[in-house]
């Protein structure tokens with residue numbers, strides 16, 4: 545099973561749902577992930593459940609409802625772009641998040 549990257553999910557949320565009033569679901573995130581070339585051609589199931597769980601724990605995602613396999617979320621705070629000082633990658637974090645780390649090189653942010 546291929547894991548979707550935390551960076552891709554953060555970028556999708558930043559580009560499409562970056563408002564604390566907006567409700568979005570794991571299915572909607574999957575819809576956007578499936579448009580990305582490296583995931584598009586997969587026959588396999590794309591796994592990102594634990595990535596979302598980490599985002600709940602860090603204080604980024606606020607789970608609001610669940611209906612069978614669909615989970616609904618809101619953001620506690622809007623995401624802000626940040627640049628990693630170690631590798632210059634662009635990242636997206638909520639200001640209140642704990643344990644922010646670059647998803648490319650792992651450096652603390």
Ligand SMILES: [Zn+2]
Nearest residue numbers: 628631646649
């Ligand atoms: Zn980095």
